[in-house]
Amino acid sequence: MLQRLPWLKTVYTVWCWISLLFFIVCLFLFRDSRTMLVQYLWSFYVMLQFWFLCRSKTFTWKQAALFMLLGVFLVIPLTALTLLAAHGIFGGNTRDTWSQAVLTPIAEEVWKLLPLGLFLFFSRRASSMSLADYTLAGAGAGVGFQLMEELTRRWLNSGIIGRTYGYSTTLLGGETIHWDFWTLFPGRFEESLFPTVMSVSHPVHTGLVALGLGLAVRFRKQRGNKVFVLPGLLLAWSILDHMGYNGQDSLPDWFLKLSDWTGSGYLTKDAFILLLALGLFIDYAALNRIKGQLPKIEGEGWLTPFSELWYMGRALFTRRETFAPVLAWTRERREMGFSLLYGNEEAVSLRDSLHTRLQRHYRAAAGVTAVLLLLGVWAGFAAYSHISGHPTESACFSCMFDSLQNWWDRLDTWEKGAIVLGAFALSLLFVGFWPALGIALTAASIPASGHEIAKDIRDPKRLLTPETALSTLIALALSRVPFGRLAERLSGKAGRRLKEWLENLLKRPKKPKPEPDLPQKPHKPQKPEGEEPPSKKNPEEDPPPSDPEDYVHWSQARYKGVELYDSRNGALGEFDGVDLEKGVFYEAKSAKGLDRIHPKTGKPQQTPQQFTDKQLYQKTKVRINNLEKAVGTRTTPDGTSDIPTLEQIKGIRHFEFQLDGDSPALREAAENSLNRLRQDFPDYTFTIRFGVN
Incomplete structure (x- = not known):
């Protein structure tokens, strides 16, 4: 669709820029937009610190940012639902020690590892990931959370202390959440008045556990499954720090003594930095074992993070136009190295396809879990309130939803639009157009439905209405009953028919321009002596002639000489020309010398059929198969x-061959070879031009 309608990209780009510019204007007009941007920039700064320190990473920035997005739209709702279920079963409120200091730390630290688990399960890249990749995955989920x-x-x-001294300031503890620009991993939890215990930020905890999991996966074959004790101990340590901070005024003395033995939270960040340094040393030591198989910059010796930083800095300050390619090249080299070292056959052969599928999985998760956001926020606040009885004023989160809608209703239309567009602009940094639109609309629906959410929190039985039960039964019928499945298939067919009709409508040929009415004498090409006219064929057997205006000589293609290579850096063949906009592979073939007589046999060295079978059929078949084996x-x-x-x-699904020869025998042989290609690869199309010099 985008190849036939390139103007859609332009419209999409213009819309993104308008949204971004409108959001910038809103920063000067509306306080809530500035509040959102301030916290986003702090989180972005923390993510940049991890991105810079994880020098042996193979993840792209977009992949790392997707973990951050899952921390927002997946971990938050699941954590809130867990707390809601526990309070629904056991009762109580969030001020209880068992909820605040025991259940909440366990649920948060465990669920923050879910994005990494999904990545390992769906991508099957555990064997070829670097230790820094594990760290980035865990830290990204923690940053989003x-x-x-x-x-x-x-x-x-909105209290008087928060408005006067900052949202994180309390009367007895002073400032409790610290965001300092010159601090490594800002966002720690520590009272500024008489501090005795600290909890590092969420990304440090999750990055520490994820790094331990990566070490266990890396050395499982040498040490056995007992190495998984390491991530288990690190997870227990993170939970202990979290519990010690949340329950510093309510947990028993023996537990606080145990927290003191582990450093009361003050040793966690130092331990993480030391473990990360060890992970980087292990990664680069492994890469240097196979440095002879990896491409290197001229004069480069050992592969180290310092040498890579040197080449990046040199490119930045001497030839800035090469800075981005150097960044991408060093990352891809590390990816190739870890694939050679640890990647199993499946990881190497399916890397690109799995990467594409994973991107679709995360985008789908961002769009689907946006629906869970409303339920997750409701569940989280309900878990912190009395479901049975009347909550205290400080824990009346249902009242906060009432206040939230009251605030929303007081806003003007332009102010509401500014918030929606701001959420849309920020979401576009991580996801595509439709998931970002869903996130923005969800962000607007929460305050607009504050009164209804508050009623559901106060009286959960409101959800058990006949309408809700009826919709649940209908959904069950459509998914389980055979008639429902039949209806689902019919709707799918109708959707496909509608899609085909729209595509055919968009592909209607343009009307030819009227030519001037001038007398012209038709030109008849002279027939060479001794050459028989080509036999008349069925027009359905030949491919439709291409529009002469669309003809492109292979040497005029935008991309020429595109070579495929495998995981061992071996060549897998090349394409003479590539046109991404039209979706065409150009292949130039020379038929010169085809009729040359062999001196010993007195016959042509190669028949036209032998030539086309080798040059058109066999080489193209190998090239298509190598597209799945190639890594770059x-x-x-x-x-x-x-x-x-x-x-x-x-x-790309179209090949155009351009031959410099032309004869009836060559045309017939070429058609036979192309028919074999069409049978073997029905989803590809093949055309040919003769007499192309």
Whole structure:
């Protein structure tokens, strides 16, 4: 669709810029927009620190940011639902010690590891990930979790102390949440008045446990399953620090003594930094074992993070146009190295396809879990209130939802639009257009439905209405009953029919421009002597002739000399020309010397059929199969410096062959070879041009 309608990209780009500019204007007009941006920038700064320190990473920034997004839209709702279920079963409120100091730390620290678990389960890349990748995955989920947690505190803290001294200031403890620019991993929890215990930020805890899990996976074959004791101990340590801070005024003395033995939270960050340094040393030591198989910069010796930083800095200050390619090149080299070292056959052969599927999985998760956001926020606040009885004023979170809608109703239309567009602009940094739109609309629906949410919190039985039960039964019928499945299939077919009709409507051929009415004498090509006219064929057997205006010589393609390579850096063949906009592979073939007579046999050295079977059928078949085996693309010595990536060319399904020869026998042989290709690869199309010099 995008190849046929390139203007959609332009519309999408213009819309993104308008949204961003409108959000910037709102920063000067509305306080809540500035509040949201402040917390987002703090979280972004923490993520940048992890990104810089994890030098052996193979993740792209977009992959790391997706973990942050899952921390917001997956971990937060699941944690809130867990607390709601516990309070619904056992009763009580969040001020109880068992809830605040025991259940909450366990639920939060365990659920923050879920995005990493999903990644390992769906991507099957555990064997080829670097230890820094594990750290980034855990830290990203922790950053997203803390972003949502602190943003909620900033929006809801409307007391006189919070308005005067800051949202994180308490009467007896002073400032409790510290965001310092010159601090490594800001966002720690520590009372500023008589501090005795501390809890590091959420990303440090989760990054520490994730790094321990990566070490266990890396050394499981040498040490056995007993190495998984390490991440288990690190998880227990994180939970202990979290519990010690939350329950410093209510837990028994023996537990606080145990917290003192482990450093009362003051040793956790130091331990994480030492463990991260060990992980980087292990990663680069492994890469240097196979440095002979990896591409290197001229004059480069050992592969170290300092040498990579040197080359990046040199590119930044001497030739800034090469800075981005150097960044991408060093990361891809590390990815290749870890694939060679630890990647099993499945990880190597399916890396690109699994990467694409994983991107779709995360985007789908961002869109689907946006629906859970409303339920998760409701569940989280309900868990911190008395479901049975009347809550105290400080724990009346249902009253906060009433206040939230009252505030929303007082806003003007432009102010509401500014908040929605701001959420849309921020979401576009991590997801595509439709998930970002869903997130923005969800952000607007929560305050607009504050009174209804408050009623549901006060009286959960309101959810058990006949309408809710009826909708549940209908959904069950459509998913389980055979008639429901039949209806689902019929709706799917109707949707496909509608899609095909729209595509055919959009592909209607343009009307040809009227030509001037001038007398012209038709030109008849002269028939060479001794050459028979080509036999008349069924027009359905030949591919439709291409529009002469669309003809592109293979040497005029934007990308030329695009070579595929495997996990061992071996060549897998090349494409003469590639056109991403039209979705065409150009292949130039020379038929010169085809009729040359062999001196010993007195016959042509190669028949036209032998030539086309080898040059068209066999080589193209190998090239298509190698697209699945390849791990990347690179340019040939005669190719263009700018070439598309493997993911970009995998979607191309059309080959155009350009032969410099032309004869009836060559045309017939070429058609036979192309028919074999069409049978083997029905989802591809193949056309050919003759007499192309």
